[in-house]
Amino acid sequence: MTEKTAHQCWSWVLPSLLAISLVLTAGCAGKASSHRNSTASTGSNCYAKALPTVGEGGLAWGSTLSIARKKSLDNCIRYAGRSGGTPDTCKVVMAECKNQ
The missing domain is CATH 3.10.20 (Ubiquitin-like (UB roll))
Incomplete structure (x- = not known):
């Protein structure tokens, strides 16, 4: 019984961790590019x-x-x-x- 419960737990923990890491990575990438674009748009020629x-x-x-x-x-x-x-x-x- 314990083996089945542990397997069920890992079946949702691993995808959840992967999803969280992807969200954090996407969030950081979006902030960096928007900062770069705002600097370039207000920037100098x-x-x-x-x-x-x-x-x-x-x-x-x-x-x-x-x-x-x-x-x-x-x-x-x-x-x-x-x-x-x-x-x-x-x-x-x-x-x-x-x-x-």
């Missing part, structure tokens, strides 16, 4: 990319070209330093504004 000679560079958006260039240079310095690169060699290699 200019971007710039800065790279060091060694290490990771930085990409940034800004409302003007000069703001985007400064932000990307700051990001490049930060990321190059973290990645073991050369932060003092960061240069903006691309900067433009997209048409609206």
Whole structure:
């Protein structure tokens, strides 16, 4: 009798746990994408990319070209330093504004 009761219990516990994990995963994915979309819709139309000679560079958006260039240079310095690169060699290699 105990064996049958345990089997019945597992027959609904496992699908329930799977359903809960799927709901939580879907909820997190929806929040992340809506945040990303709201940032992009209110975002800036200019971007710039800065790279060091060694290490990771930085990409940034800004409302003007000069703001985007400064932000990307700051990001490049930060990321190059973290990645073991050369932060003092960061240069903006691309900067433009997209048409609206």
